[in-house]
Every structure is written in structure tokens, then in C-alpha cells.
Amino acid sequence: MSCGKPHETDCSEVLAEVWMFLDHECDSGRRQLLEQHLDECSPCLEQFGIEEHLKVLLARKCGGEHAPDALKQRLREKIRKTVVEQAGVTVQDRSDLP
Structure with a gap:
């Protein structure tokens, strides 16, 4: 999915x-980037709302x-x-974080 912007x-x-965002499993830097994107992108924010519900x-x-x-x-x-396979993206491995 892409909003084109x-x-x-x-x-x-x-x-x-x-x-991961909903479960608070992101580090603070990644969480901030995701929040910023959701603030700017209404299609993603809508999908986020569905997942949250x-x-x-x-x-x-x-x-x-x-x-x-x-x-x-x-x-x-x-x-x-x-989710990663369906999205076709690479997600940072967090297994080595405290």
C-alpha cells in the first residue's frame, strides 16, 4: 500500500x-518515525485504526x-x-535488544 506521497x-x-507499534515493541526512535508517518498519511492512519480496533x-x-x-x-x-512476508519488506530484527 502506498498513498503516493x-x-x-x-x-x-x-x-x-x-x-509492533500497538504492542509497544518498537524502540522510541522507530516509534517516533511511525507516529510521524501516521500523522502525515491518512490511508495508513485509517489502516492503523482498523488494526487498533x-x-x-x-x-x-x-x-x-x-x-x-x-x-x-x-x-x-x-x-x-x-505480516513481513505479505508486505514484502525488511523489518529490523529486534531480538538482540534488551
């Missing part, structure tokens, strides 16, 4: 990282029981991999 961060990168809905409907940490980690990794 030049941005410091490409639309496809922003959308590939939207779940989906996250809230999932938390409300599926939040009663807590999954084991190992399962949550495997799901996060699979979601990230799928």
Missing part, C-alpha cells in the same frame, strides 16, 4: 510494523484466560513473519 518511512514498512476487540472477547508465555511468543513471531 513521499515519506521518510515507506507506507508498506509502517503497515508491516503496526502490530481489532486489537481491542480481540482483547475484550478473548481476554478471559491467559495463554502460556511460550505460546504467546510463538504467535507473535508467526504474526510478524506473516
Whole structure:
């Protein structure tokens, strides 16, 4: 997806990282770049809003029981991999950060 306007961060990168942004898994510098892009790009902001609503809905409907940490980690990794593959972008590996 692209709005056709030049941005410091490409639309496809922003959308590939939207779940990391929503889960507060970005470092502050990356988070700032993503926020700036969302402020400038209404198509990405709209998609972000959809993802944000989906996250809230999932938390409300599926939040009663807590999954084991190992399962949550495997799901996060699979979601990230799928999103990155679908977007066709390279996302910074954050496994070496504290």
C-alpha cells in the first residue's frame, strides 16, 4: 500500500510494523518515525485504526484466560513473519535488544 506521497518511512514498512507499534515493541526512535508517518498519511492512519480496533476487540472477547508465555511468543513471531512476508519488506530484527 502506498498513498503516493513521499515519506521518510515507506507506507508498506509502517503497515508491516503496526502490530509492533500497538504492542509497544518498537524502540522510541522507530516509534517516533511511525507516529510521524501516521500523522502525515491518512490511508495508513485509517489502516492503523482498523488494526487498533481489532486489537481491542480481540482483547475484550478473548481476554478471559491467559495463554502460556511460550505460546504467546510463538504467535507473535508467526504474526510478524506473516505480516513481513505479505508486505514484502525488511523489518529490523529486534531480538538482540534488551
